[in-house]
Structure formats: C-alpha cells, structure tokens
Amino acid sequence: MTTKTAQGKTAQGKTVQAETLTAPPAVRPTIPRTFMAMMAREVRVMRKNFLSTFVRVLAQPLMFVFVFAYVLPKIGGGMAGQGGATFATILVPGLVGSSIMMQAMMAAIFPLMMELTWQRSITDRALAPLPIPLLAIQKIVAAALQGLIGGLLVFPAVLFIHADGQAPEVHVANWPIFLVVMITGALLAASGGLLLGTVINPQKAQVLFAVVLMPITMLGCVYYPWSALDNVRWLQIASLFNPLVYLSEGLRAALTPDVGHMPTWAFLLPLIGGTIALTWFATRTFTKRVLT
Amino acid sequence: MTEPPPDIAIGAVDLHKTYTSPRGDVPAVQGIDLDVRQGEFFGLLGPNGAGKSTTIGMLTTLVVPTSGSARVCGFDVEKQPVEVKRRIGMVSQNNTLDNDLTAFENLEFRGRYFGMSARDARRRAEELLELFNLTDRREGNPFEMSGGQAKRLMIGRALVHRPEVLFLDEPTAGLDPQTRVNLWKILRELQKAGQTIVLTTHYMEEAEALCDRVAVVDHGKILASGTVEELKGSAGAETVLTVAYDGSVPDLGGLRERDGISKVELSGNQVRVFAHEADGLLGELVALGTSAGVSVTDASQLRPSLETVFLTLTGREYRE
Known part of the structure; x- marks a missing residue:
C-alpha cells in the first residue's frame, strides 16, 4: 500500500524541522488582504470551471433566442413587440437580466448549502482572519461577480442570433444607469441567494427551483416589458414583488429606451434599497448559522 | 479577567454553552476552566458528547459562549475573534478541505488568507506538501484522498501561517490503527519543535501516548486534570x-x-x-x-x- 510507506517516511525518515513549523509568521494579515485573497480563490475556481460555466450559462438563453428570434419569425409565428420593436429587442435586456439573476443566486445558494451542511466545510473559511459578517459580504460580492459574468456572456448570443430583419435595436443609451442596474441587480440577486442558502434546507433544493427560481424567471418581465401587462392588471401588480422585474426594466431603460419601461426611480429604488436590505438580513442569518 | 502571565497560551474561566433548540435547552458545556501553557501538549479526554468539541469551538471563536470567558494567545475569543484566528490553527474532525481546489491550492490559499504574498504562499505550500509527504497528491482533489492523507493535508493547512496554538478535534477518529500511529508520530514531532497543541480525543490511549497534561471531561465538566502520571496517582489510580x-x-x-x-x-x-x-x-x-x-x-x-x-x-x- 503506497499510503502506508509514504506515511512511514514522514514520520521516520524526515523529521519535522523546528524552524519550518514555529518560526514567527512573516506577514501580519490584514482584513482587506484576507478579503482579496478570498476573491482570488473565487477567480481561480471560476477560471478552472470556465468551460462548464460557459455552457451552463449560455445553453438556455441561446436556445431561447434561437427559437424566438430565429425559428419562429422564419416560420411566420414571430411575436411582435410594442411600437414595432422586434421580439429580439425585447429579449436582449430580459435575457441578460435573467441570466444575471439566476447565475448570481445559484452561485450564492448552492455552494453555501453544501458548506453549511455536508462536512460543514464553512469552518475552513470561517477560521480565516476575517469577521464573519465580512465573510458573508465576500460571498455576496463573489456571487454577484459570477452573475455579472453570466450576464455579459449572454450579450453576444442574444445580439447576434436572429432571423433576417429581426435584429434587435440595442445600444447603451445611458451608461451610468446601465452600470448601476447591472451591478445592483447582481448584488441584489446574490444577497437574496445568500439568504435563501442560509435558511433553506438543502433537501428542499428542488422545491426552491419550482417555487422560487422558475416563477422569478418566467414572470420577471423577461419576455415582455412591464407596461405591456396593463391588460393583466393583477399580474402587473403581483410582478412588483419579483426582483427580476426591476433588473429587466432597468436594462430596458438603459439599452432599449424606445421600448416602454418603468421610470428610473421605480427600478433604481427597489434595486438599491433591496440590495441594502437583503445584504443586511442575509449577513445576519449567515452569521447566526456560522457562529453557533 | 486579569491579564494572564505571558507564557499562558489559553486561559478559560467558567465557560458555559447551552444550545437552545425547539425540544429544549441542551447544556453542552457547564463550567470549564482551562490553563494551557506555551509549548504544552494538552488533551481534553472524554466520551462522545462530553462537550469537548464545543469547548474547542469556543476557543477557536466559532461557538459563542453562553457565559464565561476565554483568552487565546492573550486575546478574548468573543471580543477579538479576528486576533485569535490569526494566531491559531484548527484541524476539525470532518474533512473541511476546499473541494474546489487541489491539495496544493488548499495550502496556497490558506497562506494567502493569512496575509502571505502569492509567491510566499506557493513556496510555503510546496514546503508543507514535502513535509507531510503529499507531493504526489499535489494536484489531487481533497475528496479523493485517503483518510490519513486528508488529515495530514488538514494538519499542514492548519500550520501554513505558523500558528501559536494548534487545535485538533478528534484527529484520529475513524482512521485505521496504522494511520493513527503515523499521525501520532507527526504530532510528537510538532511538539518537539515547540508547537503548543490542544487535542480532543475519546481514545484513552491517544491521550496517554501524546499529552503532557490531560483534562478528563464528562457531561460538560472537567472531572480531573493533570499529567497522566498525576491522574493515575490520584484517588482513582488503582x-x-x-x-x-x-x-x-x-x-x-x-x-x-x-x-x-x-x-x-x-x-x-x-x-x-x-x-x-x-x-x-x-x-x-x-x-x-x-x-x-x-x-x-x-x-x-x-x-x-x-x-x-x-x-x-x-x-x-x-x-x-
């Protein structure tokens, strides 16, 4: 058995040198350094998993634009948006927003569910010299970053796949709004994900898909602008509880201002306020789960 | 709590921990006092469920005491947890290695979490892989390792930043006897090198084989403490x-x-x-x-x- 001989050697052949083990630490860690080191770890893991992330993030929106912006117009079943906008134009902000939302939420929820239960490997990170609430913030920032990458990956796909004459009319009309919406949308989703990850039992993860993630994407004003819901008033009001609505509408305001969208205050307020509230709440529940 | 003498690594006074659950309160630790000197190999011995892991949890800042206080390396575990964490290394009972990273990266990033530059952290990781004979598992996934290898990697990881106190929670539970004896040798070497070590165990022979001083814990209380010889020579040594x-x-x-x-x-x-x-x-x-x-x-x-x-x-x- 190789293990046995290897271990024997450790113990007998090679003695543990005193200075290797007990020399005083060369560096005093600081909180920002520790925080950045944890972000560096996330980047390393993302880089390793890039191909699988790429496929996972792109598959759904790619199929969607293919069917709705290419196949359906070709066979004459295409949907027209308001004011003559092509369906592709409506889909771009919606699909980018929904990708950010899903990727950021999942990036927060699933690793956390594992870390808090199976083997409780959260202990590893919790023992790093960082206050536990900052560890929660770090997880939110890392998940938001993955959400943003997810959103950016979707852009080219939804911009370029379409039938002739169905090209989306998209340009960044307002850079500050675009950036604020992208970033707060990702942070909002990540903090919501962290909250769900700390309060939901992993055995019910399937239910989470059915009752949280599915309704959020399907009813998040991804496939139609919120104003188009005037005819279904109850749904228009119910949709206001869906965070993705504000992200989609915010991206519409920034990217396709000609398509009807909410006024700026109406999406910025929930995005920024929601991010602050959810981050505060998620940080608290996370700290309570980690410190027993 | 008064300032402890400088050679005291751990001082705990009347630590209590009660877990509240819907089915009622569970007192896990009911008044534990501890003094561990620098360079000492200290053991908490007791059956499963005696409160050892909870005690270690409080000393490593991840379990919040219900009452009482503890200082580790001169810092209060409740009020200065980051200072405490900077100075301790912890080997948990479970495999808490980072599953998304290789063995090498587990060591590398631990170094970086503790403030090392990327280059120093890589150098330190190489050094520790060598030291714990894991060089051939360098790129391995931590969950594809044998129990002994994973435990050695966890000990290596806990030592990356050269902690003042090393905590080990049931380090040999679930390992085969051969692997256990090999781990004992590693721990003895560490102690010889001057490392302060606190270990919990439910194996009598482990406490006897390794520890300078032992506290016998049961139902959240210390029943007796002293050197193994002292304990044997006391009232019960018959x-x-x-x-x-x-x-x-x-x-x-x-x-x-x-x-x-x-x-x-x-x-x-x-x-x-x-x-x-x-x-x-x-x-x-x-x-x-x-x-x-x-x-x-x-x-x-x-x-x-x-x-x-x-x-x-x-x-x-x-x-x-």
Whole structure:
C-alpha cells in the first residue's frame, strides 16, 4: 500500500524541522488582504470551471433566442413587440437580466448549502482572519461577480442570433444607469441567494427551483416589458414583488429606451434599497448559522 | 479577567454553552476552566458528547459562549475573534478541505488568507506538501484522498501561517490503527519543535501516548486534570477488579476494611473492588463465591490507567 510507506517516511525518515513549523509568521494579515485573497480563490475556481460555466450559462438563453428570434419569425409565428420593436429587442435586456439573476443566486445558494451542511466545510473559511459578517459580504460580492459574468456572456448570443430583419435595436443609451442596474441587480440577486442558502434546507433544493427560481424567471418581465401587462392588471401588480422585474426594466431603460419601461426611480429604488436590505438580513442569518 | 502571565497560551474561566433548540435547552458545556501553557501538549479526554468539541469551538471563536470567558494567545475569543484566528490553527474532525481546489491550492490559499504574498504562499505550500509527504497528491482533489492523507493535508493547512496554538478535534477518529500511529508520530514531532497543541480525543490511549497534561471531561465538566502520571496517582489510580456472579454477591467478610483496598461497590450480582494491591484478589473472590454456592460468570481487571481514573471519577465504565 503506497499510503502506508509514504506515511512511514514522514514520520521516520524526515523529521519535522523546528524552524519550518514555529518560526514567527512573516506577514501580519490584514482584513482587506484576507478579503482579496478570498476573491482570488473565487477567480481561480471560476477560471478552472470556465468551460462548464460557459455552457451552463449560455445553453438556455441561446436556445431561447434561437427559437424566438430565429425559428419562429422564419416560420411566420414571430411575436411582435410594442411600437414595432422586434421580439429580439425585447429579449436582449430580459435575457441578460435573467441570466444575471439566476447565475448570481445559484452561485450564492448552492455552494453555501453544501458548506453549511455536508462536512460543514464553512469552518475552513470561517477560521480565516476575517469577521464573519465580512465573510458573508465576500460571498455576496463573489456571487454577484459570477452573475455579472453570466450576464455579459449572454450579450453576444442574444445580439447576434436572429432571423433576417429581426435584429434587435440595442445600444447603451445611458451608461451610468446601465452600470448601476447591472451591478445592483447582481448584488441584489446574490444577497437574496445568500439568504435563501442560509435558511433553506438543502433537501428542499428542488422545491426552491419550482417555487422560487422558475416563477422569478418566467414572470420577471423577461419576455415582455412591464407596461405591456396593463391588460393583466393583477399580474402587473403581483410582478412588483419579483426582483427580476426591476433588473429587466432597468436594462430596458438603459439599452432599449424606445421600448416602454418603468421610470428610473421605480427600478433604481427597489434595486438599491433591496440590495441594502437583503445584504443586511442575509449577513445576519449567515452569521447566526456560522457562529453557533 | 486579569491579564494572564505571558507564557499562558489559553486561559478559560467558567465557560458555559447551552444550545437552545425547539425540544429544549441542551447544556453542552457547564463550567470549564482551562490553563494551557506555551509549548504544552494538552488533551481534553472524554466520551462522545462530553462537550469537548464545543469547548474547542469556543476557543477557536466559532461557538459563542453562553457565559464565561476565554483568552487565546492573550486575546478574548468573543471580543477579538479576528486576533485569535490569526494566531491559531484548527484541524476539525470532518474533512473541511476546499473541494474546489487541489491539495496544493488548499495550502496556497490558506497562506494567502493569512496575509502571505502569492509567491510566499506557493513556496510555503510546496514546503508543507514535502513535509507531510503529499507531493504526489499535489494536484489531487481533497475528496479523493485517503483518510490519513486528508488529515495530514488538514494538519499542514492548519500550520501554513505558523500558528501559536494548534487545535485538533478528534484527529484520529475513524482512521485505521496504522494511520493513527503515523499521525501520532507527526504530532510528537510538532511538539518537539515547540508547537503548543490542544487535542480532543475519546481514545484513552491517544491521550496517554501524546499529552503532557490531560483534562478528563464528562457531561460538560472537567472531572480531573493533570499529567497522566498525576491522574493515575490520584484517588482513582488503582487496579479495578470487576467480578460478576451467577447469583447474589457472597459475603465479602472484612474485604472493605483491608489495607490496600480503597473502595468496594456492589450492584446487582456484580462487585467492583478498587485496590492498590490486587495480587490474589481475584482468586479470593472466586473462593468466596464457591463457598457461598455461586460461581463467577465474568471477571475483568483494569491496570492503573486513564480508564480506571474515569471509572473512579464517574462510577461508569468508559465508553468510547
């Protein structure tokens, strides 16, 4: 058995040198350094998993634009948006927003569910010299970053796949709004994900898909602008509880201002306020789960 | 709490931890005092569920004490957790290695979490892989390693930043005997190198083999503490002879008053004799039974050991 001989050697052949083990630490860690080191770890893991992330993030929106912006117009079943906008134009902000939302939420929820239960490997990170609430913030920032990458990956796909004459009319009309919406949308989703990850039992993860993630994407004003819901008033009001609505509408305001969208205050307020509230709440529940 | 002397690595006063749950409060630790000096190999010994892991959890800042206080390396575990975490290394009972990283990266990023530059962290990781004989597992996934390899990697990881105190929670639980003995050798080497170590274990022989001082813990309290020799030499340091009869225990005559016998306990058809001098005692008990018409169905004799200490302190046999 190789293990046995290897271990024997450790113990007998090679003695543990005193200075290797007990020399005083060369560096005093600081909180920002520790925080950045944890972000560096996330980047390393993302880089390793890039191909699988790429496929996972792109598959759904790619199929969607293919069917709705290419196949359906070709066979004459295409949907027209308001004011003559092509369906592709409506889909771009919606699909980018929904990708950010899903990727950021999942990036927060699933690793956390594992870390808090199976083997409780959260202990590893919790023992790093960082206050536990900052560890929660770090997880939110890392998940938001993955959400943003997810959103950016979707852009080219939804911009370029379409039938002739169905090209989306998209340009960044307002850079500050675009950036604020992208970033707060990702942070909002990540903090919501962290909250769900700390309060939901992993055995019910399937239910989470059915009752949280599915309704959020399907009813998040991804496939139609919120104003188009005037005819279904109850749904228009119910949709206001869906965070993705504000992200989609915010991206519409920034990217396709000609398509009807909410006024700026109406999406910025929930995005920024929601991010602050959810981050505060998620940080608290996370700290309570980690410190027993 | 007054400022402890400089060579004290850990000082805990009257630590309590009660977990609240819907089914009622569970007192896990009920008043534990500890003093561990620098360079000491200290053991918390007790059966499963005695409160050892909770105690270690409080000392490593991840369990918040219900009351009482503790200082590790001069810092308060509740008020200055980051300062404490900078100075300790912890090896948990579970495999808490980072599953998304290789063995090497587990060490590398631990170094970076503790403020090392990327280059220093990589150099340190190489050094530790070499030291713990894991170089051939460098790119391996931590969950594809054997239990012994994973444990060595976890010890290596806990040492990356050269902690002042190394905590190990049940380091050899679930490992095969050969791997356990090898880990013991590593831990002895560490101690020789001056590392302060606090270990919890439910294995008597582990505490005896490794620790300078041992605290025997049961039901969240320390029953006794001292060097293994001191514990053996204290009230409980005796031979314990347990004899079971197939009928009621015979009249033991003047056994209780005899010199060299400190205690006789009867329970059902069983007698337990705590003796300093046990030569011939078993034969005597068999003979007493024979003359009373009962025979011996079971007998056991425990030499002075931590097990007899535990038996004397609690009246219960040690269950691992």
